[in-house]
Amino acid sequence: MGAGYFIIAILGCADGGSQCTPVATAPARYATEAQCVAATNDALLDTSNLDYPTLVARCRSMKAPTSASDALPAKRASAARRS
DSSP: OOOEEEEEEEEEEOGGGOSOEEEEEOSOOBSSHHHHHHTHHHHHHHTTTSOOSEEEEEEEEEEOOSSHHHHSOHHHHHHHHHO
């Protein structure tokens, strides 16, 4: 795996911010957690049409694949090796 990045996960929550469920993921990737956190307000505005009493944006760290074959789903990667 290569260098990591951050994404914004949008959670839909019951009243009071409890019982949250992942409902969306913002399409952008951020190099640092600080950049991700700075973009959470805009991500919440972009998803304000979701039907939940409370929406919460959380930055999640992810790992980037190191090669094109790492990015392929397992079935496609094995099929590519047979060619």
